[in-house]
């Protein structure tokens with residue numbers, strides 16, 4: 001599945017990093033980085049991350 | 062077996078997330094989501110922040126602003142029956158009685174009714190007095206957030222501090238009246254609260270601490286020392302009451318919210334569960350006391366637990382894990398983000414891990430909160446998220462130890 005983050009609304013809460021640390025992380029400058037294509041095994045984690053994002057910035061495809 | 066009927070009362074974040082969790086656990090369940098507000102579930106935190114700012118600048122932008130608040134859901138409309146605009150007034154043996162007289166059947170009822178703002182039981186200045194919990198509240202408030210207007214915020218908690226900061230950004234004069242010695246004192250502790258007070262003052266907020274409101278006049282508020290403060294806008298941000306009246310007589314413990322056990326089930330009322338701001342539960346990460354937590358993360362965490370409970374029941378198995386969610390909250394004030402993990406309010410001491418409290422708002426600061434020498438929380442003030450994530454990992458490790466000890 002595809003993972004995207006709308007960086008125009010992401011406010012760097014980092015809830016996604018907590019919910020799915022294998023997919024979302026912060027680089028040393030504090031910017032958000034994510035894996036754009038994840039396998040089905042990670043679906044639950046990625047959906048949990050999308051639900052936990054207070055800005056609804058995570059788009060799953 | 063017929064499909065179970067599950068009725069969720071309160072159509073906000075907790076209600077919606079619970080409907081999703083119930084559907085995932087029991088795909089055949091017939092789910093009804095009852096809400097007293099006429100609006101589809103929406104997000105509240107922006108009401109004191111960006112949404113207030115946008116709507117104040119353009120009071121015709123109502124639909125655009127609401128569109129941004131609307132919560133997206135992965136539930137198909139067919140999976141859920143939404144009944145908006147009439148609240149629950151009683152829990153009856155067969156289901157939930159609504160204000161319009163209808164009975165919504167449900168073998169299982171889940172309370173997600175959240176909180177409502179407390180108001181001062183004093184008469185006067187009604188047309189100028191506001192609270193901020195719902196989109197309607199914001200629609201009523203926004204037109205008075207005009208540059209140059211004088212705003213008095215009663216109560217220096219998070220919502221009060223946020224709306225004062227938003228007011229300053231919009232060019233209002235803002236005064237916060239707070240009875241305790243610092244704003245956000247209970248949540249942040251004396252050292253950080255003092256630093257936040259300094260930040261508010263640096264941004265032109267007049268902070269009257271140790272003072273309370275004794276009455277209202279036609280011009281504004283009157284303080285306990287007799288001082289009169291003229292104000293075109295008065296916001297009462299004194300905390301909130303759990304919406305539990307509709308559960309009177311249900312058998313549940315309703316002192317400060319609905320007491321629920323590790324399964325989110327209310328002892329004394331087996332068919333009743335509760336989630337979100339209205340739920341009071343023990344979090345074993347922080348000891349044996351049941352507490353209510355008014356953070357955005359709680360609805361999602363408690364909803365997920367309801368799903369786990371229902372799935373375990375259906376499978377006839379026991380719950381595989383304990384319910385021990387890591388709390389987190391954030392706030393935005395004067396362009397600075399506060400981000401906390403754990404329970405800073407339970408701490409008896411704190412230590413600065415990074416930066417300096419005197420520089421709050423100008424340079425990143427990370428504070429660790431301790432109880433009996435052990436970490437119970439961590440707070441970033443304008444902190445780099447990567448640095449905060451490291452501090453949080455220490456907290457995780459310490460709290461996990463509590464759990465296994």
Ligand SMILES: Cc1cc2nc3c(=O)[nH]c(=O)nc-3n(C[C@H](O)[C@H](O)[C@H](O)COP(=O)(O)OP(=O)(O)OC[C@H]3O[C@@H](n4cnc5c(N)ncnc54)[C@H](O)[C@@H]3O)c2cc1C
Pocket residue numbers: 070071072073074075076095096097098104105106107108109147148149150173174175176193194195220304307336337338339355356357358360389390391392393
């Ligand atoms: C202005 C504001 C700013 C906030 N900012 C932050 C923040 O920055 N960070 C953070 O972590 N948290 C913040 N929060 C807290 C967060 O929004 C709440 O924790 C969250 O909304 C709780 O969701 P809930 O669904 O449990 O309750 P609520 O959102 O309160 O929803 C309860 C719903 O139930 C309805 N209801 C009540 N009684 C009945 C009845 N008898 N019948 C039917 N329906 C009923 C209510 O009308 C409401 O729609 C903020 C809250 C507010 C109000």
Ligand code: SF4
Pocket residue numbers: 005009010011012013014015016017032052053054055056057058
């Ligand atoms: S939780 Fe949402 S807002 Fe926060 S960092 Fe992740 S995507 Fe951005």
